Amino acid sequence: MSEARTHIFQRLRAVPRPEVDTTGRDYVPIYDWDRAERIKRFTERMQAVRAEVHHSDRDSWLNLLADLCKAKGLTNLLVSPHTEWGQAIYQQVGEFPTLQDYDRAIEAWKHEMFYNIDASLTSTVGGIAETGSLILWPTEQEPRIMSLVPPVHFAILDTQHLYTTFAEAMQEQDWLNQGMPTNALLISGPSKSADIAQVLAYGVHGPKELVVILI
Amino acid sequence: MAKPSEFRIQVDQALGKTEVRAHFRKAMDTLMTNRRNQFPDNAELQRLRDQAQVIRANALSKLPELLEQLESNLTRNGIHVHWAETTDEANDIVLKIMQKHNATWMIKGKSMVSEEMGLNHFLESKGIEALESDLGEFIIQLDGETPSHIIMPAIHKSKEQIAQLFNEKFPDIPYTEDVDTLTRTARDILREKFYNAPVGLSGVNFAVAETGTLCLVENEGNGRMSTTIPPVHIAVTGIEKVVEKLSDIPPLLSILPRSATGQPITTYFNMISSPRKKGEKDGPEEVHLVLLDNGRSRIYSDPELLATLRCIRCGACINHCPVYVRIGGHSYGTVYPGPIGTILEPQKSGLKVHGELVQASSLCGACGEVCPVRIPIPSIINRLRYEGVRQDGGSALDAGSKRKPLEAITWKAWSWAASHPSVYNLGSTVATQVRNLVPHNLGAWTSVRTAPAVADKTLHQQLKALGVDHE
Ligand code: SF4
Numbered sequence: 001m002s003e004a005r006t007h008i009f010q011r012l013r014a015v016p017r018p019e020v021d022t023t024g025r026d027y028v029p030i031y032d033w034d035r036a037e038r039i040k041r042f043t044e045r046m047q048a049v050r051a052e053v054h055h056s057d058r059d060s061w062l063n064l065l066a067d068l069c070k071a072k073g074l075t076n077l078l079v080s081p082h083t084e085w086g087q088a089i090y091q092q093v094g095e096f097p098t099l100q101d102y103d104r105a106i107e108a109w110k111h112e113m114f115y116n117i118d119a120s121l122t123s124t125v126g127g128i129a130e131t132g133s134l135i136l137w138p139t140e141q142e143p144r145i146m147s148l149v150p151p152v153h154f155a156i157l158d159t160q161h162l163y164t165t166f167a168e169a170m171q172e173q174d175w176l177n178q179g180m181p182t183n184a185l186l187i188s189g190p191s192k193s194a195d196i197a198q199v200l201a202y203g204v205h206g207p208k209e210l211v212v213i214l215i
Numbered sequence: 216m217a218k219p220s221e222f223r224i225q226v227d228q229a230l231g232k233t234e235v236r237a238h239f240r241k242a243m244d245t246l247m248t249n250r251r252n253q254f255p256d257n258a259e260l261q262r263l264r265d266q267a268q269v270i271r272a273n274a275l276s277k278l279p280e281l282l283e284q285l286e287s288n289l290t291r292n293g294i295h296v297h298w299a300e301t302t303d304e305a306n307d308i309v310l311k312i313m314q315k316h317n318a319t320w321m322i323k324g325k326s327m328v329s330e331e332m333g334l335n336h337f338l339e340s341k342g343i344e345a346l347e348s349d350l351g352e353f354i355i356q357l358d359g360e361t362p363s364h365i366i367m368p369a370i371h372k373s374k375e376q377i378a379q380l381f382n383e384k385f386p387d388i389p390y391t392e393d394v395d396t397l398t399r400t401a402r403d404i405l406r407e408k409f410y411n412a413p414v415g416l417s418g419v420n421f422a423v424a425e426t427g428t429l430c431l432v433e434n435e436g437n438g439r440m441s442t443t444i445p446p447v448h449i450a451v452t453g454i455e456k457v458v459e460k461l462s463d464i465p466p467l468l469s470i471l472p473r474s475a476t477g478q479p480i481t482t483y484f485n486m487i488s489s490p491r492k493k494g495e496k497d498g499p500e501e502v503h504l505v506l507l508d509n510g511r512s513r514i515y516s517d518p519e520l521l522a523t524l525r526c527i528r529c530g531a532c533i534n535h536c537p538v539y540v541r542i543g544g545h546s547y548g549t550v551y552p553g554p555i556g557t558i559l560e561p562q563k564s565g566l567k568v569h570g571e572l573v574q575a576s577s578l579c580g581a582c583g584e585v586c587p588v589r590i591p592i593p594s595i596i597n598r599l600r601y602e603g604v605r606q607d608g609g610s611a612l613d614a615g616s617k618r619k620p621l622e623a624i625t626w627k628a629w630s631w632a633a634s635h636p637s638v639y640n641l642g643s644t645v646a647t648q649v650r651n652l653v654p655h656n657l658g659a660w661t662s663v664r665t666a667p668a669v670a671d672k673t674l675h676q677q678l679k680a681l682g683v684d685h686e
Contacts (some may be wrong), residue, residue: 004508005298008454011512012279018518020273024265027465045479106497114410131469131480143496144443148436167465176461180426182492183443186484191436193398194476195351195367197374198242201398204350205405206436206483 027167031130038129038162039214045132049189050202051210061213062088065154066095068211069119076100078113078120078150080141085123085156102143113145119152126161126169133188134212135169137181144183153207155187158215222571225546232543235371239540242370246534249477250585267470268589270463271525274424278515281424281457282506288427292489295503302332305507309334309416309449312503313343316447318413320344322405324441325352325433326418327365327528328451328507330550334416345416348405348437350398357384363544365551366475366530371543405437415441415499419452420527421467422504425460429504431485432471434478439485448490448499454506455515455524467527470587475529510563510612517610519598523558525588530555532582532592538575547572554582558595565612566603573599643673 033041043053056064069077076098080086089096097118106113122142126135134155138144147153163169166186170176175184191206202208219227229235254260274281286296299305309332313321321338323329323345335345335356347356351369355362358380362368369377378392381400388400409415417438421430429450431438442448458464472478491498514520533539533553544552549560549569557576560569573596582592602609603617632638650669657666672680 002298004300008508008512015516017276020276022273025269140494145497148439180428180488182489184486188480189482193350193435195369196377196394199394201394204435205440
């Protein structure tokens, strides 16, 4: 053990510590939103930070996505063939720009990822209505960079997993007992900054566009 | 007259810059309005503040145990934990990691603790470049400046100044004042840097003991880039940033961005619990956490001053401070400006170095009212003023160092007179009689004000005339 560590702990342990009354620490639900209300709030929040939100369903999302890819003039789309959504997309290859799977470690194709990928599509593990946030737990099939480096990020959110607040999402999905993944993310809009004279600019280091498809 | 201190000189200079002052005024007004709009329901705001306070106070009351738990969980998850008592030690730890990887430069996400460490300078002296990637930090680094605000580091700069700066540093790119274009320029330059960076460094907003998770709050994505792209990630943070449970995170995340910039949430909330695992295709292979003390454990020893460590660095106290808005962030000459700097810096570096800052407050109370974790900043300022002049030891670093013999005797005499009515009455009566002899020039006080006039009758005399029996 380092000497620094020993000294720090010695000092911290040397003093009497206050008892803290922890009443009021736990989450109290303050909203009573049904699914329609959650969808409405989520959409409003996302749109307020310039994310695109499309309301769709299991029958029509594939066409919607194909149209969006065309309208945005994308030449390729990074998407895993192993997710529910990815499987459907790969069955309709002809309708989409060139599909690319993230099938190797990043080191093997970093340049392509940084400079040639136009857009990506990922699934989400849930959403938060109060703040307009997507919850992502990147996996081996859908690694971390997918929602970070490509300029356009499509995300599909199954509204069954749209929770009212972050606290509820965490509780209902039992994050604690599931064990935290390498990286868990909340994403609430495209990347932005107001560092230049407080003028809001989008697309700083992360995606310039975030497109959410609600199912 | 005594030589004015560095702080006074800087304040004087800052007050002379009318344009910058107007700029700060406008920026702070916007931030205050944005925050207010985020909390339409006052009862809910107060409940949230209570909750955030309890979470932070609880974490501090169990600090050593939580730090041990954090360390063991992080280690189990594969994250290397390092301890530093001083900023020198922390810098050395970072340097050793760099050297182990033969890294000649690093890319940085925003981190105030790295500012506290003076990391960029230190690494530079060892021939290692530390490149800032937060847009605001990038801008001030180009200009060789330090942050003037903990959340918006380049807030003192106008659009035109930034446009000129870019033009000077990147002459190949056409001059523009268009913010979108300037932002895109920075994006392109930094993308290439992220692509090549051998090491990424970041701060930490909250560290969860229960799960061994490092949480980062940001809007731009540079924090995610710095912690995802380079093969090595080094996080630096203060030992006080730990919280006990995962369920403590949502309330803190709810109140932090709303208090800071008036956003419901930041674009990214990034929770890191391990380096790249087997089978995963990206993320750093190695993650380090450097836990810095630098005076925090001394602050910890005083039950009143301890509240300082609850701070979640939202900057709301800064945005609402009537002193900060006038003198700006650089005048303080410290890493943390505004009310939080006023209480934190003298405790970290000692009252001898930064004790004067506790005078930079009108005690209006705004900081204490907006603080999301209810740090009683005005009381702590008062306490530190007392620590500065007390005679009997005290727990702040350099307690008693601000004590002046003449001032001490004057106050003693005053307190003696005030507790002896006959002396007091005699004194005040004499004062009314020599009232015209009060000089018009009372040094600094009268340089911008008229000298105070003594009344022609004492309060006692006036009350007596009104028939009030004051005894
Ligand atoms: S002292 Fe309170 S208001 Fe100021 S930065 Fe810290 S948490 Fe925010």
